[in-house]
Amino acid sequence: MIVGSERIVVIGGGIAGLAASALLARDGHRVTLLEGREGFGGRAGSWSRDGFRFDTGPSWYLMPEVFDHFFRLFGTSAAEHLDLERLDPGYRVYADGYDAPLDIRGSRRENVELFESVEPGAGAALERYLDSAASTYDIARRRFLYTNFDGVRGLLAPEVLRGAGRLTSLLTTSLDRFAARTVRDRRLRQVLGYPAVFLGSSPTATPAMYHLMSHMDLEQGVFYPRGGFTAVIEAIASIAADAGVDLVPNARVTAIELTEGADPTVTGVTFHDAAGASHRVPAHRVVSAADLHHTETELLPAHARTYPESWWRRRTSGPGAVLAMLGVRGEVPGLAHHTLFFTEDWRENFGRIFGSNPSIPDPASFYVCRPSATDASVAPPGDSNLFVLVPVPADVGIGRGGEDGAGDRLVEATADRAIAVIAAATGANDLVERIAVRRTVGPADFAADLNSWRGGALGPAHTLRQSAFLRGSNRSRRVQGLLYAGGSSVPGIGLPMCLISAENVVKRVRGDRSSGPLAEPEAAGPGAVGPAPASGVRSREGA
Known part of the structure; x- marks a missing residue:
């Protein structure tokens, strides 16, 4: 359904920019996406030489239901675009001081058996840990991920209020300490703590809330899209093009243009093409899916910065x-x-x-x-x-x-x-x-x-002070019509989070203050959440 017809420029052709542009075009807006490099994908790029092809960034396909939800918003599915394989083992672990590696398997049952074989009692402990992880993940996905935190309805939901004490404990305990309470074996503790790295942090600085990550790799399983993550980017870029997005590569944005005065509003974007010529695209809104530090400190004048250098120093x-x-x-x-x-x-x-x-x-x-x-x-x-x-x-x-x-x-x-x-x-x-x-x-x-802040590979770390509504906002407080998406914004790091950030931008534009995913075409209500995909996924035995 067409809900608007604004001229919107999206900066950055990574997965967040591609997804945001596709969703905005689906809503009837006239969208131009400007990507500074020759190819799309951002961190999820590709490089080839002498018959070898490499994904240059993300390589773990987790949270499959987030991808499938995005595709279903366009009346299709991940299974129709991607040839997914469930990996078994999901991954292998070599730990200093141990002779043999551990193979993390493709199912919860097998991983419970693995933990028990390493440490008597660890199987039952993992069962409890994964029950908690699944419950926390479910609440997070329905109440805290697909939201802009511009209303209290999601935070005051009965299930959130009932679990407030537990959630507070998970926020104030480190993931490292939480894992150590569960198992004693160092390798098993490391398996439970390592997801902190996916969040750009360390196990000692990451809140135990993020033990929900173990629901993904130890229970849902780890998947691989044949053709690599290039196939994921190509699929989303194709959806964006089919939705009517004008995809412009080799367009290095030099400035976000604003009205003059104390209450600036975006008016357009200037960029240089591959030959160095300057161009301008007018806009009612701008969505920057580029690095947030670069956007704020390089593309905006000082008086228009919500996040100046003084903010980044903290x-x-x-x-x-x-x-x-x-x-x-x-x-x-x-x-x-x-x-x-x-x-x-x-x-x-x-x-x-x-x-x-x-x-x-x-x-x-x-x-x-x-x-x-x-x-x-x-x-x-x-x-x-x-x-x-x-x-x-x-x-x-x-x-x-x-x-x-x-x-x-x-x-x-x-x-x-x-x-x-x-x-x-x-x-x-x-x-x-x-x-x-x-x-x-x-x-x-x-x-x-x-344009990564400090040369970081992922973005701001998911510490307590940099998670959920404390991470920042996807809306400029100084500039009308300027929004943000991507891993350096909310809800955070990783391809699934970037897809969610794109959806949250669309909710900003719509004025949608709900705390769940957008309704899918066949869904009955705005908070409808589809199940994880089962079709189109094969299980790979062995490595």
């Missing part, structure tokens, strides 16, 4: 990252599709990243994705595609990456140490010699290519 950035994209001849059989490497002293590891005197952890906990374990299209036959992510401080001084070892010293040395750990853990002693393609990325690349 915020905590998520981690930076050193990425290594490795095309390896032959197999690396000790790696699953997703593999985590955990150091023994986690407090030291995260203290080096988030502490008062940050530095690159050594040894470091890190993550490896081997999509070639599932998808033959990402590497030549018989070869392996490895994507390595080492969390480091958000510090552009760490430097930039490059191809074939040409990156800055700290970036390349960090990648080299991770490769050595992989080789030792998996028995692939000749791994270095078999690397045919190598590209690294450092924090300075995130700053230069994505």
Whole structure:
């Protein structure tokens, strides 16, 4: 149903910008999306060389019901656009001090059995933990994620009031402490605490509220879209184009134009094209899905900033990252599709990243994705595609990456140490010699290519002071008609959160103050929530 016809410019062609533009066009608005780079996707980009293709960012497909809800808003489904596989194992864990890895399985029952096999009594403890995680996730999805916190109705819902004491306890207890109350084995505690990294934080600084993340990986399961996350971006970009969005690549926005005076209103956006020529697009509203710090401090004059530099100095950035994209001849059989490497002293590891005197952890906990374990299209036959992510401080001084070892010293040395750990853990002693393609990325690349605040890989960390309504608003307090979407805004980090942020922008434009997802075409009411998809999902056994 057409609900409006404004001229709206969306800045940034990542998943949040693409989704917001599609939803706004669906409502009848005339939407232009400006993306500064040649391709769309933002952090969810793609890079190829010599037959190897790499996702350059997100690689965990979690919260499948959020994706399917978005597609159903357009009368379709994720199953119609994506070929999803449930991974089994969901991921593998190598932990310092233990000889054998742990395989986190594809179902709750199997993971309960796994926990029990490691620590007597841990199975029953995990059952209770996952019951709590599922309940917390359900409330969060219906009351706290799809909302702009501009009304109290959702906060005063009976289920929220009844659980106020429990919710307060979860907010004031750290995830690390909450996990330690559940199990004793260090590896199991790390499995329960590691989701903090997906939230751009450390287990000691993340509220236990976010134990809801364990409902996703230990119960719902981990999925993979064949073709990689490029397939997700292509599907949403196609929906945006079909909805009538004017998708403009190579359009580097230089300013958000405003009316003069004490109460400025957006009037348009200026940008430079690939040839350097300047252009202007008029607008009744602007939605910036670019980095929030960049939007506020580079695209607006000082008097129009809701979040000036003084505000950012009081915020905590998520981690930076050193990425290594490795095309390896032959197999690396000790790696699953997703593999985590955990150091023994986690407090030291995260203290080096988030502490008062940050530095690159050594040894470091890190993550490896081997999509070639599932998808033959990402590497030549018989070869392996490895994507390595080492969390480091958000510090552009760490430097930039490059191809074939040409990156800055700290970036390349960090990648080299991770490769050595992989080789030792998996028995692939000749791994270095078999690397045919190598590209690294450092924090300075995130700053230069994505305008990322401090070179962070994710966005502001999900600490207590930076979660829910304390994270900020998706509406400028100084500029009429300026809205925000994406991982550096609300509700937060991750592709599902970015999809939700797009929907919340649409609710702002509509004046919708409800606390649940938008009604789907077949749904009866504004708070209708569809089930997680079952069709179109295959389970993959083994790695």
